[in-house]
Amino acid sequence: MRRTNRFETWVVYRMTLRGVASPVNAVCEQGEWDAMEAARPGHHVLVRAGITSEGEAERLARGTSGDPIPRSQRSATGVPGQARDVPVGTSAEGISTPR
Numbered sequence: 543m544r545r546t547n548r549f550e551t552w553v554v555y556r557m558t559l560r561g562v563a564s565p566v567n568a569v570c571e572q573g574e575w576d577a578m579e580a581a582r583p584g585h586h587v588l589v590r591a592g593i594t595s596e597g598e599a600e601r602l603a604r605g606t607s608g609d610p611i612p613r614s615q616r617s618a619t620g621v622p623g624q625a626r627d628v629p630v631g632t633s634a635e636g637i638s639t640p641r
Contacts, residue, residue, distance in 0.1 A: 552599035554589040567603035569596070 553575040556565040578586060593599040
């Protein structure tokens, strides 16, 4: 890949695709966006412009896709959302603990 000293910014836009129910986010350089917008004004929707990092633009375009799935905390009963009454001085497994 060729490196240049020019300052480039990135944009995130929402692509309009025929036959696709929900729009898809995409990333490109500002110059590419300008060319696309000049060729077909209003066809795609600009989400954000002026992003200085390609990685930041990719994360914004991805949204929550690829984020870890939150896991629910399991209670002592092993069933999420249900607590088990544990007498004072014992653990959830029924083992006596020092007071």
